Amino acid sequence: MSITILGIESSCDDTSAAIITDGVLRANLISSQDVHRQYGGVVPELASRAHQANIIPVVDGALKTAGIGIGEIDAVAFTQGPGLMGSLLVGVSFAKGLALANGLPMLAVNHLQGHVLSHFIRETHNAPLPQLPLLCLLVSGGHTQLIVVRSPHDMQLVGQTIDDAAGEAFDKCAKVMGLPYPGGPVIDRLAQEGNPKAFNFAKPAIAGLNYSFSGLKTSFLYTLRDQLRDNPNFIEDNKTNLCASLQATIIDILLRKLQRASEQYGVTNVAIAGGVSANSGLRQAVSQLGEKRGWNVYLPPLRYTTDNAAMIAIAGYYKHQRNEFAPLNIAPQARMEALL
Numbered sequence: 001m002s003i004t005i006l007g008i009e010s011s012c013d014d015t016s017a018a019i020i021t022d023g024v025l026r027a028n029l030i031s032s033q034d035v036h037r038q039y040g041g042v043v044p045e046l047a048s049r050a051h052q053a054n055i056i057p058v059v060d061g062a063l064k065t066a067g068i069g070i071g072e073i074d075a076v077a078f079t080q081g082p083g084l085m086g087s088l089l090v091g092v093s094f095a096k097g098l099a100l101a102n103g104l105p106m107l108a109v110n111h112l113q114g115h116v117l118s119h120f121i122r123e124t125h126n127a128p129l130p131q132l133p134l135l136c137l138l139v140s141g142g143h144t145q146l147i148v149v150r151s152p153h154d155m156q157l158v159g160q161t162i163d164d165a166a167g168e169a170f171d172k173c174a175k176v177m178g179l180p181y182p183g184g185p186v187i188d189r190l191a192q193e194g195n196p197k198a199f200n201f202a203k204p205a206i207a208g209l210n211y212s213f214s215g216l217k218t219s220f221l222y223t224l225r226d227q228l229r230d231n232p233n234f235i236e237d238n239k240t241n242l243c244a245s246l247q248a249t250i251i252d253i254l255l256r257k258l259q260r261a262s263e264q265y266g267v268t269n270v271a272i273a274g275g276v277s278a279n280s281g282l283r284q285a286v287s288q289l290g291e292k293r294g295w296n297v298y299l300p301p302l303r304y305t306t307d308n309a310a311m312i313a314i315a316g317y318y319k320h321q322r323n324e325f326a327p328l329n330i331a332p333q334a335r336m337e338a339l340l
C-alpha cells in the first residue's frame with residue numbers, strides 16, 4: 001500500500017509544507033520571512049504572525065505542486081519542537097485542525113531528527129539511501145550535535161555543545177561586524193576572499209565529544225575591541241580576513257570532534273546536516289578529511305540544509321511505518337532533549 005505524508009515545518013522563521021509518497025518527494029514549498037532582517041534576528045511575535053499568514057497558501061501550494069487533493073493524504077506530520085513556542089504553535093494547531101477535519105492520523109516530529117533524516121529524502125524511486133551506521137554532524141542555528149544513526153528509528157546522541165551552537169557563533173560574530181541576519185551565509189561569501197590564517201581565535205579544550213563555541217565568540221569580540229582602539233575602521237578594513245579566520249576556526253573545532261567520534265564509534269559513513277552544513281568551507285573540509293580517512297561522505301543538497309518540510313515529511317514517513325501516531329492533545333515543545 002502506498003503511503004502519502006503531508007509534512008509541515010514552522011519551528012523558526014520559515015513556513016514550509018512538503019508531500020512525500022513512499023519516501024519519494026513530490027513537493028517542498030518554503031516561504032521565508034523577510035520581516036526579521038531589519039531587526040538583526042528573528043522576532044518571535046512577528047514570526048508566529050507570518051506563519052499564520054503563510055501556512056494555508058504554503059500547504060495549498062504543496063498539494064497543487066504534487067497534483068493531489070487532501071483526500072490522497074494518509075497522515076499529517078508536523079514539527080513538535082524544538083523551536084520558538086509561538087511558531088511551533090501555529091504549525092501544531094494547523095496540523096491538528098487539518099487532521100481532525102479530514103479524519104487523518106498525526107505524526108509528531110522532532111526537528112533535529114528531521115535534519116538528520118534529510119539524508120533519507122529521495123527524489124526518485126531508485127535513488128540510493130545512505131549506508132548505515134551513519135555518523136551525522138548536525139549543525140543548525142540552535143544545535144550542534146554528533147549523532148550515530150543505526151537506522152531511521154535508532155539514533156544515539158554521542159556529543160553536543162555545552163553552550164553556543166556553531167550557527168550561533170556565525171550569527172553573533174556577524175552581528176557585531178554589522179553584517180545582516182542570518183550571518184552564516186554572509187560570512188561564507190566574504191570568507192572566500194579572505195585569508196583564513198590572518199587571525200588566531202581561541203579554540204576550546206573540552207573533553208570527550210562535546211563542543212563549546214562561547215570561548216571563540218569572546219575571543220573574537222576581544223580582538224575587535226583591541227583593534228578598534230587603534231583603528232576605528234578595523235572591521236571594514238579586515239572584513240574578509242575576519243570572516244575567513246572565524247570560519248576556519250569553527251570548521252576546525254567541528255571536524256576535530258567529528259573525526260574523534262568516527263574513531264571512537266568505528267563509523268566511517270559520515271554526514272553533515274542543518275543550516276551550517278550549507279557552508280562551502282565546511283563542505284569542502286569534510287570532503288577532504290573524508291578522502292584522507294577513507295570515509296563515505298554524505299553532503300546534503302543545499303535545499304535540504306536549512307529548515308524545510310521535506311525533512312519533516314520523511315521523518316513522519318518513518319514514524320508512520322511503526323504506527324507512531326500522535327494523540328490529539330499533543331503540545332508543542334520549545335525544548336526537546338531526546339532525539340526520538
Ligand code: KG4
Nearest residue numbers: 140141142167182184275276278279306307
Ligand atoms: O537549520 P537551520 O536552518 O535552522 C535551525 O534549525 O536553527 O539553521 C540556521 C543556521 C543559521 O545560524 C545560519 O546562519 C546558518 O544556519 N547557515 C549558515 C550557512 N547557511 C545557513 N552558516 C554558515 N554558512 C552558510 N552558508
Ligand code: ZN
Nearest residue numbers: 115140306307
Ligand atoms: Zn533547523
